[in-house]
Amino acid sequence: MKRLSLIAxxxxxxxxxxxxxxGTVLLNAAGATFPYPIYSKWFDVYHTAHPNxxxxxxxxxxxxxxxxxxxxxxxFGASDGPMTDEQLAQSKVxxxxxxxxxxxxxxxxxxxxxTNDLNFTQKALxxxxxxxxxxxxxxxxxxxxxxxxxxxxDIVVVHRSDGSGTSYIFTDFLSKASGDWKSKVGAxxxxxxxxxxxxxxxxxxxxxxxxTPGSIGYIELVYAVQNKIDYGKVQNAAGKFVKAxxxxxxxxAAGVAKAIPDDFRVSITNAPGPASYPISSxxxxxxxxxxxxxxxxxxxxxxxxWMLTDGQNYNEGLFYSKLPSLVVTKEMKAIALIQ
Amino acid sequence: xxxxxxxxDHAAPxxxxxxxxxxxxxxxxxxxxxxxxxxxxxILLITSLLVYELWINSTLSRAKFGWVFFWTRTWDPVSGDFxxxxxxxxxxxxxxxxxxxxxxxxxxxAIFLAELAPRRVSDSIAFLIDLLAAVPSVIYGLLGxxxxxxxxxxxxxxxxxxxxxxxxxxxxxxxxxxxxTAGIVLAIMIVPFIISVSREVxxxxxxxxxxxxxxxxxxxxxxTWQVVVPWARTGVMGSIFLALARALGETMAVTMxxxxxxKIAASLFAPGYTIAAVIANEFxxxxxxxxxxALIELGLVLFLMTFxxxxxxxxxxxxxxxxxxxxxx
Amino acid sequence: MSDIRLVWRKGLNIVMLTLTxxxxxxxxxxxxxxxxxxxxxxxxxxxxxFFTQLPKPVGEVGGGMANAIVGSLKLLGLAAVIGLPIGLMxxxxxxxxxxxxxxxxxRYTTDLLNGVPSxxxxxxxxxxLVLPVKHFSALAGGMALGVMVVPITVRATEEFLRAVPKSxxxxxxxxxxxxxxxxxxxxxxxxxxGIVTGMLxxxxxxxxxxxxxxxxxxSNRFWSPGLNQPIASLPVMIYTYAIxxxxxWHRQAWAAGxxxxxxxxxxxxxxxxxxxxxxxxxxx
Numbered sequence: 007m008k009r010l011s012l013i014a015x016x017x018x019x020x021x022x023x024x025x026x027x028x029g030t031v032l033l034n035a036a037g038a039t040f041p042y043p044i045y046s047k048w049f050d051v052y053h054t055a056h057p058n059x060x061x062x063x064x065x066x067x068x069x070x071x072x073x074x075x076x077x078x079x080x081x082f083g084a085s086d087g088p089m090t091d092e093q094l095a096q097s098k099v100x101x102x103x104x105x106x107x108x109x110x111x112x113x114x115x116x117x118x119x120x121t122n123d124l125n126f127t128q129k130a131l132x133x134x135x136x137x138x139x140x141x142x143x144x145x146x147x148x149x150x151x152x153x154x155x156x157x158x159x160d161i162v163v164v165h166r167s168d169g170s171g172t173s174y175i176f177t178d179f180l181s182k183a184s185g186d187w188k189s190k191v192g193a194x195x196x197x198x199x200x201x202x203x204x205x206x207x208x209x210x211x212x213x214x215x216x217x218t219p220g221s222i223g224y225i226e227l228v229y230a231v232q233n234k235i236d237y238g239k240v241q242n243a244a245g246k247f248v249k250a251x252x253x254x255x256x257x258x259a260a261g262v263a264k265a266i267p268d269d270f271r272v273s274i275t276n277a278p279g280p281a282s283y284p285i286s287s288x289x290x291x292x293x294x295x296x297x298x299x300x301x302x303x304x305x306x307x308x309x310x311x312w313m314l315t316d317g318q319n320y321n322e323g324l325f326y327s328k329l330p331s332l333v334v335t336k337e338m339k340a341i342a343l344i345q
Numbered sequence: 346x347x348x349x350x351x352x353x354d355h356a357a358p359x360x361x362x363x364x365x366x367x368x369x370x371x372x373x374x375x376x377x378x379x380x381x382x383x384x385x386x387x388i389l390l391i392t393s394l395l396v397y398e399l400w401i402n403s404t405l406s407r408a409k410f411g412w413v414f415f416w417t418r419t420w421d422p423v424s425g426d427f428x429x430x431x432x433x434x435x436x437x438x439x440x441x442x443x444x445x446x447x448x449x450x451x452x453x454x455a456i457f458l459a460e461l462a463p464r465r466v467s468d469s470i471a472f473l474i475d476l477l478a479a480v481p482s483v484i485y486g487l488l489g490x491x492x493x494x495x496x497x498x499x500x501x502x503x504x505x506x507x508x509x510x511x512x513x514x515x516x517x518x519x520x521x522x523x524x525x526t527a528g529i530v531l532a533i534m535i536v537p538f539i540i541s542v543s544r545e546v547x548x549x550x551x552x553x554x555x556x557x558x559x560x561x562x563x564x565x566x567x568x569t570w571q572v573v574v575p576w577a578r579t580g581v582m583g584s585i586f587l588a589l590a591r592a593l594g595e596t597m598a599v600t601m602x603x604x605x606x607x608k609i610a611a612s613l614f615a616p617g618y619t620i621a622a623v624i625a626n627e628f629x630x631x632x633x634x635x636x637x638x639a640l641i642e643l644g645l646v647l648f649l650m651t652f653x654x655x656x657x658x659x660x661x662x663x664x665x666x667x668x669x670x671x672x673x674x
Numbered sequence: 675m676s677d678i679r680l681v682w683r684k685g686l687n688i689v690m691l692t693l694t695x696x697x698x699x700x701x702x703x704x705x706x707x708x709x710x711x712x713x714x715x716x717x718x719x720x721x722x723x724f725f726t727q728l729p730k731p732v733g734e735v736g737g738g739m740a741n742a743i744v745g746s747l748k749l750l751g752l753a754a755v756i757g758l759p760i761g762l763m764x765x766x767x768x769x770x771x772x773x774x775x776x777x778x779x780x781r782y783t784t785d786l787l788n789g790v791p792s793x794x795x796x797x798x799x800x801x802x803l804v805l806p807v808k809h810f811s812a813l814a815g816g817m818a819l820g821v822m823v824v825p826i827t828v829r830a831t832e833e834f835l836r837a838v839p840k841s842x843x844x845x846x847x848x849x850x851x852x853x854x855x856x857x858x859x860x861x862x863x864x865x866x867x868g869i870v871t872g873m874l875x876x877x878x879x880x881x882x883x884x885x886x887x888x889x890x891x892x893s894n895r896f897w898s899p900g901l902n903q904p905i906a907s908l909p910v911m912i913y914t915y916a917i918x919x920x921x922x923w924h925r926q927a928w929a930a931g932x933x934x935x936x937x938x939x940x941x942x943x944x945x946x947x948x949x950x951x952x953x954x955x956x957x958x
Contacts, residue, residue, distance in 0.1 A: 069631075073629065073630050096633075167626050169630035192423055196423065196627075197421075198423065199606075202616075203604045203606055203616045204616070205605070206626055217521070218522075219498075221520075
């Protein structure tokens with residue numbers, strides 16, 4: 007009898023969680039790990055301000071975001087690699103891109119004995135990831151870092167094992183930096199990496215680099231800062247070595263702000279200008295143009311408005327740059343396109 | 346006053362096969378038979394559905410690549426070229442490494458428990474080992490990442506390089522993650538199965554066999570190794586096959602320590618990829634139906650591999666339990 | 675000459691037998707080290723927050739896994755509701771009613787199902803319950819786990835039903851009970867100890883499964899109401915946190931690992947002790 011009542015109360019307790027509180031709007035989203043820190047902050051703050059709205063965002067990689075949006079299993083997606091024309095054509099739903107933040111992809115490394123920032127030429131990064139440069143004291147790296155004692159250790163290359171917008175940004179940059187890379191590998195969210203270990207998500211790559219001596223990986227700036235690991239300077243199109251920071255990323259976007267296309271899909275890697283950080287990028291929320299559920303549609307529209315105004319105030323605290331004001335204005339108008 | 350012969354006159358049930366459908370429906374036994382039959386049939390239905398779904402959802406990939414899928418080495422989502430070779434290789438290599446470590450260890454421990462240890466000690470240790478078998482895979486993965494990978498990088502790897510570095514298996518840089526690490530983690534996971542089943546199989550060997558050997562002057566070891574184990578040979582093989590099947594299907598622990606690189610490499614220090622790991626990593630983001638279909642085809646391949654192995658294992662174990670092995674002295 | 679050979683054989687005997695002892699010791703030592711390491715790391719990471727709070731935004735220290743703990747329990751509940759009845763009834767069929775061919779096929783298929791890798795179960799549940807309805811859900815996760823529960827339950831039920839001595843059946847029949855009444859009121863209760871422990875063992879086994887949940891139940895930062903929303907679970911959280919770089923997440927992963935291990939081991943320990951003590955059945 008006691009056992010029975012225990013079981014009954016357990017069942018009732020579980021049943022209690024079985025029914026949604028009235029009026030709660032639950033949104034499911036998935037995608038990029040690149041902006042995950044700021045998105046999780048935003049959704050948390052928004053939930054505190056609107057307790058009946060829960061936006062459950064899972065960071066599974068940009069490829070996952072695109073896929074799950076196309077499969078219809080999430081209400082909206084997120085990606086740092088904009089959808090290609092082909093993907094948009096294949097998609098059953100019309101998808102709108104909304105830029106959210108500007109971020110930087112940095113080369114992070116774990117090299118014994120090296121404490122100052124390493125300079126990486128464009129050829130060096132391409133060569134490391136192509137597998138043609140295999141040791142840390144290779145001349146291509148050494149010549150950009152005079153006076154730094156580089157060990158003769160093997161370079162452990164780390165890349166993404168999942169479909170990744172961060173990979174897209176990085177390979178997009180490498181394609182512009184090296185003709186070899188462009189022809190052999192190309193730019194996409196998931197490529198056929200010539201060498202290296204695969205980490206899952208920005209989180210996985212950061213974890214691997216942190217734990218593996220002699221390794222190099224590419225991650226979003228905030229992951230390097232939050233985990234206190236070294237990241238290097240990258241040579242930009244003007245030949246200068248720039249360390250990723252808010253100013254460098256904003257400079258990279260400055261050129262396109264006025265002329266950003268209507269669908270907001272644009273690449274700003276290897277941007278011109280002496281202060282530009284070369285591996286910068288927008289990242290986008292992928293919103294379906296038609297949302298049948300009125301409650302969800304209103305929440306999404308309201309969130310986007312909030313994101314473009316109050317939300318932007320959180321960017322710099324997490325090392326993402328704010329969107330240029332011209333882009334924000336254009337996006338506000340584009341929200342009306344969501345039916 | 347009394348009746349001459351009391352006959353008990355129930356309405357005798359008609360012979361089987363002649364009852365009306367309605368009366369069968371209301372008979373408790375028939376209903377029970379039917380209900381339980383339906384549930385048993387549900388198992389068949391579920392399994393057929395499983396195979397069907399795997400088959401149907403991999404059609405795109407099977408149609409495009411055909412048999413070449415099995416030995417294509419590229420896995421290129423950009424160009425849409427998929428091949429199973431690196432994953433089959435990785436799955437087999439990690440399984441073999443784990444067997445090489447776990448079988449001698451497991452068999453030796455089982456021999457100790459079955460032959461040498463006092464019954465109570467043997468039972469308690471076997472109980473503990475059964476508990477080890479219940480530990481979830483993701484926890485082994487946790488231990489793999491934080492304990493075994495650093496150990497591999499700092500201690501085991503360099504040790505192997507200095508002692509056995511001339512072998513092609515131990516050449517190349519040592520990252521900590523890789524085939525060998527995955528093999529070690531798998532070995533820890535499958536050893537309990539080998540010990541558990543082998544011990545039970547060894548315990549079924551009749552006393553007379555051991556006594557006969559001892560009577561002929563064999564040492565304890567000789568009687569064990571040359572008489573008892575061969576007698577239980579098929580059962581022990583069965584336990585190994587079971588463990589192998591488990592190792593092939595293992596997902597989480599492997600994907601956390603193998604390095605996630607779809608390449609075929611001779612060195613055990615190199616990173617690799619297994620079928621289960623690539624499905625776990627890439628399933629939710631397979632953009633494009635061909636990509637998803639290729640992953641499901643990999644799932645089908647894995648299913649077939651474990652199906653065959655499990656079948657063989659069952660046959661071997663049952664064969665030992667029924668008739669005992671041959672080849673005794 | 676024969677002396678040397680004898681010495682060799684005796685020496686080999688001692689060496690090999692010692693080695694087997696060493697092997698056994700090594701295996702048991704590994705077990706204790708695993709448990710010890712987990713208890714040590716998990717124990718010092720456990721705090722009250724872990725059991726009561728939701729996860730915090732990325733990179734912020736603190737928060738807990740309350741939703742994942744409840745989520746795992748919910749998924750287990752679903753798995754039990756879906757899988758246990760099928761397992762029980764099928765086991766009854768095999769033990770009490772089976773014809774020969776159909777029974778053989780069913781047993782073989784059950785074995786087959788048992789050997790299916792859990793990731794393939796995940797694919798199955800995805801194609802069946804996620805694709806058609808277009809969302810991840812607790813139900814899909816529960817179904818994947820439920821199917822995994824069936825084979826162990828079938829085997830336990832069949833074994834323990836068969837173990838009930840003939841005398842009990844014959845006694846009931848002699849009192850005029852029909853077959854189904856015998857099963858329901860005499861045999862099942864007699865075998866109930868073993869059957870229930872078999873069920874608990876099967877649930878303990880699926881409690882730790884991660885792979886089938888990755889693309890069925892997915893995960894959730896919040897509480898998951900109803901059956902149709904994605905739901906967080908302990909194994910998936912352990913996986914996600916373990917491969918991330920944040921030290922605080924690692925701490926929480928150890929804590930979660932300890933909680934999960936405790937759930938699984940307590941269930942296993944409890945079941946096996948009960949089985950050993952009571953024997954396979956108990957008289958009504």
